[in-house]
Amino acid sequence: MSDALEARLRELGRDVRVEVPRDLEAAVMTRVRAAPVPSVGRRTRLRRWVAGAFLGLLGVGVVASPVGASVLDWFGFHGVVVVGGQPRATDEPTVPGEPAGLGLDAAADLAGFTPVVPALLGDPDGVAVSADGEIVSLSWGSGEDTVRLDEFRGSIDPMFLKSVDQSRIVTIDAGVALWLATPHDVGVVTDDGSTRRLDARLAAPTLVWTQGDLTLRLEGDRTLEQAVAIAESAR
Amino acid sequence: MTISADDDAVLVAHARAGDPDAFAVLVRRHAPMAMRTAALLGAGANAEDVVQDALVKAYGSLGRFREGRPFRAWLLRIVANETRNAHRSSTRRSAREQRTPPPELLDPVGEVVHREEKQRLLDALDRLPVTLRAVVTCRYLLELDEAETAEVLSVPRGTVKSRLSRGLARLRVELDAGTDSEVGHV
Numbered sequence: 001m002s003d004a005l006e007a008r009l010r011e012l013g014r015d016v017r018v019e020v021p022r023d024l025e026a027a028v029m030t031r032v033r034a035a036p037v038p039s040v041g042r043r044t045r046l047r048r049w050v051a052g053a054f055l056g057l058l059g060v061g062v063v064a065s066p067v068g069a070s071v072l073d074w075f076g077f078h079g080v081v082v083v084g085g086q087p088r089a090t091d092e093p094t095v096p097g098e099p100a101g102l103g104l105d106a107a108a109d110l111a112g113f114t115p116v117v118p119a120l121l122g123d124p125d126g127v128a129v130s131a132d133g134e135i136v137s138l139s140w141g142s143g144e145d146t147v148r149l150d151e152f153r154g155s156i157d158p159m160f161l162k163s164v165d166q167s168r169i170v171t172i173d174a175g176v177a178l179w180l181a182t183p184h185d186v187g188v189v190t191d192d193g194s195t196r197r198l199d200a201r202l203a204a205p206t207l208v209w210t211q212g213d214l215t216l217r218l219e220g221d222r223t224l225e226q227a228v229a230i231a232e233s234a235r
Numbered sequence: 236m237t238i239s240a241d242d243d244a245v246l247v248a249h250a251r252a253g254d255p256d257a258f259a260v261l262v263r264r265h266a267p268m269a270m271r272t273a274a275l276l277g278a279g280a281n282a283e284d285v286v287q288d289a290l291v292k293a294y295g296s297l298g299r300f301r302e303g304r305p306f307r308a309w310l311l312r313i314v315a316n317e318t319r320n321a322h323r324s325s326t327r328r329s330a331r332e333q334r335t336p337p338p339e340l341l342d343p344v345g346e347v348v349h350r351e352e353k354q355r356l357l358d359a360l361d362r363l364p365v366t367l368r369a370v371v372t373c374r375y376l377l378e379l380d381e382a383e384t385a386e387v388l389s390v391p392r393g394t395v396k397s398r399l400s401r402g403l404a405r406l407r408v409e410l411d412a413g414t415d416s417e418v419g420h421v
Contacts, residue, residue, distance in 0.1 A: 012353050013376030018274045020266045021283045028290040029259050
């Protein structure tokens with residue numbers, strides 16, 4: 001009786017008639033046309049009005065943050081979302097370095113892409129690949145002088161979640177970059193649709209930009225001019 | 236008539252770039268399967284609302300869609316999530332609507348004997364724990380492949396495999412028991 005169970009289940013499924021309501025498409029498209037153009041990112045619930053805020057501010061070129069807003073702006077950087085609000089008032093941010101030992105070639109094998117190295121910084125002192133193989137992190141120097149560069153493919157997870165009270169959009173050779181001048185929370189959001197933050201820490205000034213299909217985030221105690229010069233030397 | 240996945244990818248790219256008409260084509264193309272998925276996963280009378288919300292959400296999430304992935308499974312995953320959310324937020328009234336699928340959806344044209352047999356199968360399906368039922372429903376009633384089932388239900392493929400074999404085993408036991416007792420009664 002049940003040897004052909006799978007076939008019977010398929011037949012049952014085919015027997016089920018589900019009509020598509022006639023006005024479904026029209027109803028969906030009315031709502032879609034009222035919504036902003038989809039922007040690149042992951043946090044669906046926030047996106048609609050966040051994208052609106054971003055488009056509204058683009059014309060100005062500089063984004064100032066309304067203090068206390070739970071979400072500040074949406075930036076079209078793959079894998080990076082910026083939320084507003086004051087960062088935790090704690091000590092100076094520290095920039096974690098990466099251990100030496102792993103070579104760039106080995107990192108490329110693990111991550112599946114060749115990490116970009118800024119010529120101004122030269123060969124990194126430390127190289128690491130995240131456990132899921134999606135983020136390559138390079139670091140230079142040690143202590144307060146540490147600079148790090150995190151690189152990942154645009155559409156991958158996890159992504160960085162940043163909480164900042166001040167940010168600017170700047171122009172660099174590769175296009176548009178986002179400059180986060182003040183200490184800000186940085187974390188990683190996972191792909192389960194939630195806003196779970198991992199490894200939240202206070203980050204130093206950061207420049208985020210995209211190059212090819214990579215999103216790059218340079219962090220360290222550098223001025224905007226220094227950071228841009230480093231970014232523009234990345235090949 | 237064959238619709239290639241590439242075709243979907245092109246439409247997604249256009250929609251992402253701000254062309255809602257491209258998204259309208261995707262809606263038309265995938266609405267039947269979206270409705271079936273919502274109905275069979277137990278959205279009941281809410282299926283239309285669930286699918287409408289899911290499609291609007293999908294548009295808003297297009298930036299999140301990973302290029303090169305199959306669009307249909309991604310969309311159906313949103314539909315499945317919306318179906319679950321609809322359950323969660325609705326009252327006990329919908330407990331009945333979680334029947335999978337509601338018997339009134341069955342084609343009434345079939346022969347009576349077949350209808351009874353299908354009803355028995357439906358009842359057995361209905362008694363499965365919801366996680367097993369969802370996998371069996373996706374894999375066989377919706378005829379999704381294993382990878383699609385995993386994506387739609389947001390579970391690893393290994394979980395699909397194990398739930399599927401447990402689900403089928405339980406269905407077999409249920410159906411065999413049902414058959415035996417009926418034989419005894421008649």
